[in-house]
Amino acid sequence: MTVPGISNSTAGTLYVVATPIGNLDDMSARALKVLSEVALIAAEDTRHSIRLLQHFGINTPLAACHEHNERDEGSRFLTRLQAGDNVALISDAGTPLISDPGYHLVRQARAAGIAVVPVPGACALIAALSAAGLPSDRFIFEGFLPAKTAGRRARLELLKEEPRTLIFYEAPHRILECLQDLEAIFGAERPALLARELTKTFETLKGLPLAQLREFVEADSNQQRGECVVLVAGWTAPESDEAVSGEVMRILDLLLAEMPLKRAAALAAEITGVRKNVLYQVALEKQKGE
Ligand code: SAM
Numbered sequence: 001m002t003v004p005g006i007s008n009s010t011a012g013t014l015y016v017v018a019t020p021i022g023n024l025d026d027m028s029a030r031a032l033k034v035l036s037e038v039a040l041i042a043a044e045d046t047r048h049s050i051r052l053l054q055h056f057g058i059n060t061p062l063a064a065c066h067e068h069n070e071r072d073e074g075s076r077f078l079t080r081l082q083a084g085d086n087v088a089l090i091s092d093a094g095t096p097l098i099s100d101p102g103y104h105l106v107r108q109a110r111a112a113g114i115a116v117v118p119v120p121g122a123c124a125l126i127a128a129l130s131a132a133g134l135p136s137d138r139f140i141f142e143g144f145l146p147a148k149t150a151g152r153r154a155r156l157e158l159l160k161e162e163p164r165t166l167i168f169y170e171a172p173h174r175i176l177e178c179l180q181d182l183e184a185i186f187g188a189e190r191p192a193l194l195a196r197e198l199t200k201t202f203e204t205l206k207g208l209p210l211a212q213l214r215e216f217v218e219a220d221s222n223q224q225r226g227e228c229v230v231l232v233a234g235w236t237a238p239e240s241d242e243a244v245s246g247e248v249m250r251i252l253d254l255l256l257a258e259m260p261l262k263r264a265a266a267l268a269a270e271i272t273g274v275r276k277n278v279l280y281q282v283a284l285e286k287q288k289g290e
Contacts, residue, residue, distance in 0.1 A: 012039070012086040014077075014109045016102065018095040018121030019052060021227075023199035026122045032056055034119050039085035042077050044101050048092050065089065070104045077105060081114045088119075095123040099143045099169055125167045128195035128229040131205055132165075135234065139165040145178060152178065156185040161245065163234040163273060172225050179214040182232060186210060191233040197226040237274040244282055248272045252279055261287065 015034045020026040035041060036058050042065035043049035049062055065077065077087050091100035109116050125141050142159070145152045145168055159166060170178045175194075182192065188211035196204040204223070206216060210232070217223040244252075251271055255264035261283050269276035 010084055011112075011114050012081045012084050013115045013117055014081055014106065015086065015088040015117050015119050016096050016106065017088045017090050017119040018123065019049075019090050019093060021094045021122045021124050021127065021199055022197065022203075024052075024055060026199060027052075027056065028119070028121050031119050031121055032058070035060060035088055035090070037086070038088040040077070040080055040087045042087055042089045042105065044091040044096075049090055060088075065101060065105060067101045070101050075108070078108055078112055078114070081109060082112065093122075093124075095121065098123055098125070098141075122199070124169070124195075124198055124227070124229050127198050128193070128205075128231055129165070129167060132193045132195065132231045133207060134165045134191065134193060134231055136165065138163075138234075139167055141167045144169050144171070145181075147174065149177065149181060152181050153185060156181055160185055161235045161247075163236070165234050166232045168230045168232075170228055170230055172228060175224055175228055175230075176214070176217055178230065179210065179217055182230070183210040183214050186232060186235075190235075193231045194223070195229040195231065196223065198229070200226070202226060237272075237278070244274060244278065248274050248279075249282075252283060256283060256286070 015038060017031050017034055018028075019031065035053065035056075038060060041049070041053070041060050041062045043062050044064075044066050046062040046064050053060065053062070063076070081087055089096050089102050089105060091102065094100070096102035097106065106116055129136050129139060140162065142155075145155055168178070179194075182190075189209045191207070192210045192213050193205060193207040194213055194217065196202070196206075202222075206213065206223075208216060248268065252264060252268040255267050258264070259267070262280065265280040265283050266276055268274070268279050272279075
């Protein structure tokens, strides 16, 4: 049997294969087929992946491709691909390259003109987003936040007025600190969701405003265990002048110094995303007070 999508060139194909994030039933039929038929599987942790492959009765040889050897060992996989062997890339769980190794290998393979074929499947951020009930038309994935509070808060400050839904991966031993910092920077009322142990026995999806979500996790140590994804609703433009941020005011002030009020409000709205009539009212109040 041949693997669908194999290129006709003499070189082999690199398949980027997603594996389950907990529930083994999420292994796709196509993933099983590709993993059975390739000559070699490049795995993040061979000891971890051997158990997965044994479960499915797959005997394909494995070789390590983790973040520490990926750049150097990449050439070894490239040699096999160039010799005509098909290779599959897997990580410990979910989709390779998504907060997992594989980027350098994929990049090197593409640069060498080797066909790279995705075999999609589980991915924690997409699974969480699909069930969160937060706006999903536009979102950003921030991966893991810095481990230390100062770095984490600095990163969050930069994301404070991000209008798209934000998605973070977090380690269980840092989940409480992470929620505390999210609350401190994004505010107590910002809607959020914690997706824990997705596809596993103790799967929990808890959607609450940040302060309540932090309290929920604080009060139950079980919520500080297992794997988790944190989703936070994007920033929405304030309805009233009290809530117009310092940065928006600064832009409005600069424009007011240069042009008529109506034009300044319209331009500031275009730049900042804050509604035009809100800025118009703020500018009017400001002029009355001067
Ligand atoms: N490549 C993986 C993917 O496609 O989602 C992510 C690998 S990253 C090293 C591991 C992180 O993904 C965990 O710390 C957690 O934030 C998230 N994650 C993985 N599996 C999860 C699960 N079953 N439930 C919730 N989060 C999960």
